[in-house]
Amino acid sequence: MSLKSKSPYTAALTGCSFLYNEFQRILPLLMNSDAEQLIKNEIDNNLILHVNSLTSRKRFISEFKRRYAAAPVIFWNEWQQWGEKAQRAGLFYAILKTYKLVFDFHFNVALRKWNSIDHQLTHMDVMMEFNEIASHDEFVDSWSDNTKTRCASQYLTFLRQAGLLNAVTNELQPIHLSAHEFEYYIKMGEEWFLEACFLYPYEINELKIQLS
Secondary structure, eight states: OOHHHHOSOOOGGGGSOOOHHHHHHHHHHHHSTTHHHHHHHHHHHOSSSOOSOHHHHHHHHHHHHHHHHTSOHHHHHHHTTSOHHHHHHHHHHHHHHHOHHHHHHIIIIIHHHHTSSOOBOOHHHHHHHHHHHHTTOHHHHTSOHHHHHHHHHHHHHHHHHHTSBOTTTOBBOOOOOOHHHHHHHHHTTOTHHHHHTTOOHHHHHHHHHHHO
């Protein structure tokens, strides 16, 4: 068995950034009953993505498929009804479920920072967690320094694009949505995501009261 097949981690996230607008345009194709043919046409003809490189289109759509598959169709039906802020949060939710590396960075580094006095998150903070993961995972340990750096940078980009990291100060910041926009996560047993949005327990309880 290869190191790769034994590891839950992948560096595939380096090939596809947050790409909220592009994902939003592709989502109706992914949800269509004829998704496979529509996606193939899009890769060939570039009518929706407007990404000049064929290689990039293939890579983006491959990752979009993975992110889409990480959550059930009912989630994406809800997602389409939300405003941009909630949609960006929802896309980050799908990314957390797609890439274990992002999930571990978020809960082992960012959330720990959020619950401390220092809310500033740096590239070095993420790299320290990377070293910890690599010490227990031979596949991750085999990655080049460049790949590790790109993964860490990509995670920080995800946070900024989702609205969880101030692009100027690098300070972590919570995502506050309406009770209706958080309802899916609470009703579907995915309350951990509210914690991932840096909501405090009393805020989560208030939302649950509003929805009861």
